[in-house]
Amino acid sequence: MRKLLGNTIRLLAGIIACANLSVVDTRAQNYPTKPIRIVVGFAPGGGADVSARVVGPKLSELLGQPVVVENRPGASTAIATERVATSPPDGYTLLLLPSSTTILSAMRTKLPYDLERDFTPISSLVVGQFALVVHPSVPARSVKELIAIARLRPGKLSYGSSGAGSASHLAGELFNSMAKLNVLHVPYKGANEATIATAIGEVDMFFATIAPLLPLQAAGKVRALAVSGAARTSLMPAMPTIGESGLTGYDRSVWYGIIAPAGLAKEVVTQLHGAIGKVVNTPEMKETYAKQGLEPHTSTPEQFAAFIKNDIAQNTKLIKLSGAKTE
Numbered sequence: 001m002r003k004l005l006g007n008t009i010r011l012l013a014g015i016i017a018c019a020n021l022s023v024v025d026t027r028a029q030n031y032p033t034k035p036i037r038i039v040v041g042f043a044p045g046g047g048a049d050v051s052a053r054v055v056g057p058k059l060s061e062l063l064g065q066p067v068v069v070e071n072r073p074g075a076s077t078a079i080a081t082e083r084v085a086t087s088p089p090d091g092y093t094l095l096l097l098p099s100s101t102t103i104l105s106a107m108r109t110k111l112p113y114d115l116e117r118d119f120t121p122i123s124s125l126v127v128g129q130f131a132l133v134v135h136p137s138v139p140a141r142s143v144k145e146l147i148a149i150a151r152l153r154p155g156k157l158s159y160g161s162s163g164a165g166s167a168s169h170l171a172g173e174l175f176n177s178m179a180k181l182n183v184l185h186v187p188y189k190g191a192n193e194a195t196i197a198t199a200i201g202e203v204d205m206f207f208a209t210i211a212p213l214l215p216l217q218a219a220g221k222v223r224a225l226a227v228s229g230a231a232r233t234s235l236m237p238a239m240p241t242i243g244e245s246g247l248t249g250y251d252r253s254v255w256y257g258i259i260a261p262a263g264l265a266k267e268v269v270t271q272l273h274g275a276i277g278k279v280v281n282t283p284e285m286k287e288t289y290a291k292q293g294l295e296p297h298t299s300t301p302e303q304f305a306a307f308i309k310n311d312i313a314q315n316t317k318l319i320k321l322s323g324a325k326t327e
Helices: 002-030 047-063 075-085 099-107 143-152 167-179 191-198 208-217 268-278 283-290 301-322
Strands: 036-042 066-069 093-098 119-134 157-162 185-186 205-209 221-227 253-261
Touching: 036 047, 047 066, 047 093, 047 119, 047 205, 047 253, 066 157, 075 093, 075 099, 075 143, 075 167, 075 253, 093 119, 099 167, 099 253, 099 301, 119 143, 119 167, 119 191, 119 208, 119 301, 143 221, 143 301, 157 167, 157 191, 167 205, 167 301, 191 205, 191 208, 191 268, 191 301, 205 208, 253 301
Parallel strands: 036 066, 036 093, 157 185, 157 205
Antiparallel strands: 093 253, 119 205, 119 221, 119 253
């Protein structure tokens, strides 16, 4: 009797499970049937917000549903990230993931989410390289010359950043580490302040984002030596990479991507990934993003997952080297 009862229970459980799977499959096949939200961890108007807002209407055209941006600023993007981590994995709540969030994961041990465990990567969106710039008083005309000068003057040169633990700070730490230099770090309250400090000679060098750098370079206020990515950028095509210029393997950039809560159905992942690829890789979007100093850069969900993992690992190492405070 007990055996029969046990078999009956297992049979009913299997039927219920199959029914649930059928409901999930049907929902995935019909996706989307209502508006989709892209949550952004910054206030309106910044680079992350603009990146989400330019891609949203185009995704809406392809998917047949409104795609709206929801701003959840605060706690260095942790509020927005937790909001998405705890949302249903149904494809209707997505996160615009900035590279700064992988830095946060490396700096803080007590976050209410795990970036690798609690999310489903969809695709990267765009990438923005830094340009290594120096004040004109620094006689270097190449990265090799800058390294040679810094080695002759250990602790005498300085580089600015937009704050301890920022992307520009870690770009400088990687440069110091790979070139075996002692260039002093000077943190500022933001990228604008650090850029101005370099232009007036308060610091010797800075890893600047490209869009605000170009008019300063044209005016002779700073001199760009190289860009920071693995390959040259179409925004400064004649400029060599730092890797080409003597530090083989150097690669630092800012980027944005799209992720969803863990457990998102594969069919929905595939649909979203395909739509993002179609939207981002168009001449119109390339021109739009170029105004922000960004370039379209999409990837498969698997590639993006591996990239996030590697980025957190590199950030953890660089933060440890820099001595930046962690929690």
